[in-house]
Amino acid sequence: MNTVPLRQKEYYKTEKINDTIYNMSPSGGFRHSQVNGNIYFALMKQLKNSICTASVENLDLYLSDDEYVIPDIMLICDRNKIKKDKYRGVPSFIVETLSPATSFKDKTVKKEKYAQLGVAEYWIVSPGEKSVEVYHLNNGTYELVASHILVEDIEDENYNAETVLTLKAVPAVSIVLKEVFENID
Secondary structure (H helix, E strand, C coil): CCCCCCCCCCCCCEEEECCEEEECCCCCCHHHHHHHHHHHHHHHHHCCCCCCEEEECCCEEEEECCEEECCCEEEECCHHHEECCEECCCCCEEEEECCCCCHHHHHCHHHHHHHHHCCCEEEEEECCCCEEEEEEEECCEEEEEEEEECCCCCCCCCCCCCCEEECCCCCCCEEEHHHHCCCCC
16 A cells, blocks of 8 residues: 655635735745734724724635635724624725735735725835835725834934824724834844
């Protein structure tokens, strides 16, 4: 009897957009994960006892019956649309944290898909640049309403570490710019 050695089962996250399947592996790395954790933690602290919740990196968002993506962060206020680890609703807010492998797609295809879906607010966060771009949905397209590159030197005239970013969809929720990039070098 011939036997084939068992291989460790490999797990790949995928996204399917416009009939193309994208492999999401390898992960974005430590800085990517740290930024996502910082944002997620800030959201969850403020969403306590709320109908809204946040999801980080592991919940499929269905754009249609056969298109799905995995946003880095989603703010969900209609929990009844989460079924079997899939979300089939419209998040109030989405964050995509850039990595070399996903940067172009996050800034183009996914941004367009989120606008079509009706997501009110979209952030593109770059751990490398320590930057946040804030987009608000306006008549079906995203409008850049704020762009910040973290400046932590209090002596610098462009110091902005204490800038408060308040969510359009849930104004009771905000995060300080320096907290987004806490613990990354």
